[in-house]
Amino acid sequence: MAGGRKRRRFGTVRQLASGRYQARYRAPDGLERRAPTTFDTKTDAEVWLSQIEADLSRGDWTDPYAGAVDFEEYALRWVAERGLAPSTEELYLRLLRLHVLPGFRQWDLDEITAPRVRTWRAERLETTGAPTTVAKAYRLLKAILQTAADDELIRRNPCRIKGAGREEADERPIATVEQVDALADGVGPRWRLMVFLAAYASLRPEEQAELRRTDVAFEDGAVVLRIIRAAPELTTGRRVVGDPKSRAGKRVVVLPGFLVVDVRRHLEWFAAKEPDGLLFVGERGAPFRRSTFGRRWRKARAAVGLPPNFRFYDLRHTGNTLAADTGAKLKDLMVRAGQSSQKAQLIYQHSTLEHQRRLAEGIDAHVRDRRAGGQQPGGDARHA
Numbered sequence: 001m002a003g004g005r006k007r008r009r010f011g012t013v014r015q016l017a018s019g020r021y022q023a024r025y026r027a028p029d030g031l032e033r034r035a036p037t038t039f040d041t042k043t044d045a046e047v048w049l050s051q052i053e054a055d056l057s058r059g060d061w062t063d064p065y066a067g068a069v070d071f072e073e074y075a076l077r078w079v080a081e082r083g084l085a086p087s088t089e090e091l092y093l094r095l096l097r098l099h100v101l102p103g104f105r106q107w108d109l110d111e112i113t114a115p116r117v118r119t120w121r122a123e124r125l126e127t128t129g130a131p132t133t134v135a136k137a138y139r140l141l142k143a144i145l146q147t148a149a150d151d152e153l154i155r156r157n158p159c160r161i162k163g164a165g166r167e168e169a170d171e172r173p174i175a176t177v178e179q180v181d182a183l184a185d186g187v188g189p190r191w192r193l194m195v196f197l198a199a200y201a202s203l204r205p206e207e208q209a210e211l212r213r214t215d216v217a218f219e220d221g222a223v224v225l226r227i228i229r230a231a232p233e234l235t236t237g238r239r240v241v242g243d244p245k246s247r248a249g250k251r252v253v254v255l256p257g258f259l260v261v262d263v264r265r266h267l268e269w270f271a272a273k274e275p276d277g278l279l280f281v282g283e284r285g286a287p288f289r290r291s292t293f294g295r296r297w298r299k300a301r302a303a304v305g306l307p308p309n310f311r312f313y314d315l316r317h318t319g320n321t322l323a324a325d326t327g328a329k330l331k332d333l334m335v336r337a338g339q340s341s342q343k344a345q346l347i348y349q350h351s352t353l354e355h356q357r358r359l360a361e362g363i364d365a366h367v368r369d370r371r372a373g374g375q376q377p378g379g380d381a382r383h384a
Helices: 042-058 071-080 086-104 114-128 131-150 177-187 192-201 257-269 290-304 314-325 330-337 342-347 353-371
Strands: 012-015 021-026 032-034 216-219 222-227 251-254
Touching: 012 042, 021 042, 071 086, 071 131, 086 114, 086 131, 114 131, 177 192, 177 290, 177 314, 177 353, 192 257, 192 314, 216 257, 222 257, 251 353, 257 353, 314 330, 314 353
Parallel strands: none
Antiparallel strands: 012 021, 021 032, 216 222, 222 251
16 A cells, blocks of 8 residues: 555564564574564564564574574583594593583573673683683683584584683793603612603603504614504593504604613513513503502602602603704604694604604713713612
């Protein structure tokens, strides 16, 4: 009718018996959708429909019910579907159980908002006093919700706090050559080589736990190790044998010359006797266990005077620093430590076995210089 109000082309508005107004529209999936609330006026309802129409035209529309998915169920399924390494899966489940789910298990995905994320993070920082752990938990939450956004279950990832996932841990301590030698003596002859391989070859403890006789070779007066497996021990005590931590973890490491004697003695006295036997086993031939070694490590650390927060893993940091002090190229250091960086792979030259030998010789010269004039540690101490 001329001069009459035009009929809406998108959606409908009707007045309810209560006097309030209801807005409805047909979604791209063919189903009729209603506004989640009613409106005081017809104009308010029409404005809401106009916003939905604009979202559809921009391709920003999402099913308003798609995000009605229990967060806990989605998060646990997310972890299960990643195909993670056992140690990583254990870490993620622990972060979920202790830090993420207590804050979000009562919500559906679409109910997790940016303000709720900010409040949760602030509370975790205050209650735990562990910013590094909170950063890990935040990164995990952000990854889960990013997948939900990619799955179009939510419109946008609510984790938008700049720098919240960045870890700013304190610089790890470094042991001196004298302290490393004292630690090696303190843990006892069966485990002393583990200390040296951590400090002077930058081997991870889980890599040492799966070293075997067939991984050791004596070439041109030096010892060459093949790192091709790792056996991290989960908190349940289960030992999981698999690939090293990263693709770069599979590598060849040349040991400093002063370790030749220690390696020969260890192979003769302590390694499992089978041709493919483990290098590090207990007195009864069982594989290396953190609990058994940990008691000896703590006693040795206290005797040396190192702080309680000095971890066995920090010996690897010591080794990386010693290797860097030889003037080696960054790529050579990365190869020795089993670290990978795509950018560095493109920028730096390939590390050859000859470069690794030179790096080992540099460490060898440094340690021999520090030991000069003093009594060599160790000796025939099989029964110490």
